[in-house]
Amino acid sequence: MIGALLAIWQADTAFPSGGFAFSNGLEGLAAAEGAFSADDLEAVIEGALRRRWASADRLAMVRAFDRAMDLDAVARVDHEVETTIVSEPFRAGSRRNGASLLASHVRIGTPGAGEWQALVRAGRAFGHLAVTQGVVWRGAGLDLTGAVLASGYMTISNYTTAAVRLGVVGAVAAQTIVRHLLPVLAELAASPLPDRIESFSPRLDVAAARHARADLRLFSN
Amino acid sequence: MLELSSRKVSGASQASAARIGVGGPVGSGKTALIERLIPVLRGRGVDLAVVTNDLVTKEDAERLRRSGLIDPARVLAVEAGACPHTVIREDPTLNMAAGDDLEASFPGLELIIFESGGDNLASTFSLDLVDWWMFVIDVAGGDDIPRKKGPGVLKSDLLVVNKTDLAPYVGVDLEGMLTEANAVRAGKPVLATNARRGEGVEAVADMICRAVLFHA
Numbered sequence: 290m291i292g293a294l295l296a297i298w299q300a301d302t303a304f305p306s307g308g309f310a311f312s313n314g315l316e317g318l319a320a321a322e323g324a325f326s327a328d329d330l331e332a333v334i335e336g337a338l339r340r341r342w343a344s345a346d347r348l349a350m351v352r353a354f355d356r357a358m359d360l361d362a363v364a365r366v367d368h369e370v371e372t373t374i375v376s377e378p379f380r381a382g383s384r385r386n387g388a389s390l391l392a393s394h395v396r397i398g399t400p401g402a403g404e405w406q407a408l409v410r411a412g413r414a415f416g417h418l419a420v421t422q423g424v425v426w427r428g429a430g431l432d433l434t435g436a437v438l439a440s441g442y443m444t445i446s447n448y449t450t451a452a453v454r455l456g457v458v459g460a461v462a463a464q465t466i467v468r469h470l471l472p473v474l475a476e477l478a479a480s481p482l483p484d485r486i487e488s489f490s491p492r493l494d495v496a497a498a499r500h501a502r503a504d505l506r507l508f509s510n
Numbered sequence: 511m512l513e514l515s516s517r518k519v520s521g522a523s524q525a526s527a528a529r530i531g532v533g534g535p536v537g538s539g540k541t542a543l544i545e546r547l548i549p550v551l552r553g554r555g556v557d558l559a560v561v562t563n564d565l566v567t568k569e570d571a572e573r574l575r576r577s578g579l580i581d582p583a584r585v586l587a588v589e590a591g592a593c594p595h596t597v598i599r600e601d602p603t604l605n606m607a608a609g610d611d612l613e614a615s616f617p618g619l620e621l622i623i624f625e626s627g628g629d630n631l632a633s634t635f636s637l638d639l640v641d642w643w644m645f646v647i648d649v650a651g652g653d654d655i656p657r658k659k660g661p662g663v664l665k666s667d668l669l670v671v672n673k674t675d676l677a678p679y680v681g682v683d684l685e686g687m688l689t690e691a692n693a694v695r696a697g698k699p700v701l702a703t704n705a706r707r708g709e710g711v712e713a714v715a716d717m718i719c720r721a722v723l724f725h726a
Contacts, residue, residue, distance in 0.1 A: 303600070305600070305601040305602065305603045305638075306601070306603060307601060307603045307604045307607070308601075309591045309593060309596055309597075309601055310588075310589050310590065310591030310597065310604055311591070312591075385604065385607070388607040388610075388611075389601075389603035389604045389606070389607050390603070391607070392603045392606040392607045392610060393603050393606075396606075396638070410614055451591075454591070454592040454593070455592075506589070507589070507590070507591060507592040508589060508591050508592070509589040509591070
């Protein structure tokens with residue numbers, strides 16, 4: 290039971306992790322494509338789940354979780370993440386979001402968080418979000434199933450929260466999308482892990498690249 | 511191999527620089543006040559840096575970087591994700607991480623100033639993020655602001671009433687506004703400033719030094 294509660298604790302948007310400041314390409318997409326329906330939003334999030342989270346973020350988190358007792362091995366996963374994220378705004382966002390999550394866990398005293406932060410500060414790791422999740426969630430006592438579900442749920446909720454703030458969709462309508470996507474997340478979470486970290490989301494990559502050059506923006510990426 | 515330990519690393523034991531917040535409504539003069547505070551504090555030997563939370567641009571950060579008042583590397587911008595109060599209160603971790611970065615980059619740093627994006631009277635700083643914070647309002651916002659008793663007005667460690675020079679032009683009784691501000695704050699300090707001309711800025715610096723730097 291505690292495993293489920295720990296996963297809820299970490300997936301709760303009330304847990305300070307910095308995620309609210311990242312739209313992960315959505316602000317750029319909404320700006321570029323004008324009218325953006327709830328169906329469009331759902332399709333974007335499902336695409337991000339299937340072709341970014343399931344094949345890249347999930348794998349990186351699981352590998353870091355499995356190796357959390359050997360932070361040098363975790364750092365190698367982290368370097369792989371750095372080299373496999375094509376888009377610079379996504380890469381920078383992942384590092385900053387990871388640093389924010391780490392800032393909370395270091396102060397809470399989560400086992401392993403201080404050591405992982407020291408490695409990042411020493412320049413021996415980048416501290417990407419998915420990798421940092423693996424380290425601190427293992428230290429915090431989550432089980433692997435809960436950690437995978439928390440990671441996937443946060444991917445959905447970060448997008449829908451950003452969409453509400455961008456005025457793409459209302460707060461209640463956003464929860465309809467979340468409900469639709471929960472079975473997708475359950476299916477993907479139960480699917481076999483791929484052999485290597487890979488993602489394919491060119492539409493979001495291009496949108497994030499355009500967004501990075503925008504004068505006016507609410508979100509970091 | 512690095513092993514996991516349960517060693518608790520608290521914010522208090524890890525941080526060495528004092529962290530203060532500057533909040534307040536849009537256009538109340540937060541950036542102008544910081545621009546005036548920087549040379550005053552540096553003149554007193556305070557080693558400082560600034561983190562800004564612009565809402566939609568990096569204008570405040572760029573303004574400080576280009577001011578010539580401070581090494582541009584000592585000014586970091588943190589995006590507020592459309593929520594200026596979230597980034598200083600409900601989820602201050604991006605700001606905390608920025609503060610940690612500044613401390614790592616500038617050993618000996620004594621003071622980090624976190625400038626909130628312009629917000630409303632309900633904005634407050636999390637004490638996870640700062641040790642002390644001030645709330646800046648201005649006379650042009652209306653002399654009824656203290657009477658509205660927003661959390662920013664009531665809970666801040668220092669209330670600054672800025673743009674005092676504008677009072678006669680906007681029909682504000684400055685003395686009455688300050689009297690009401692003092693009354694609603696129940697003994698917590700209130701200072702009047704005209705940041706554009708530097709008036710009252712030394713008194714704000716005195717208060718920062720006494721509150722968090724323990725300078726005379």
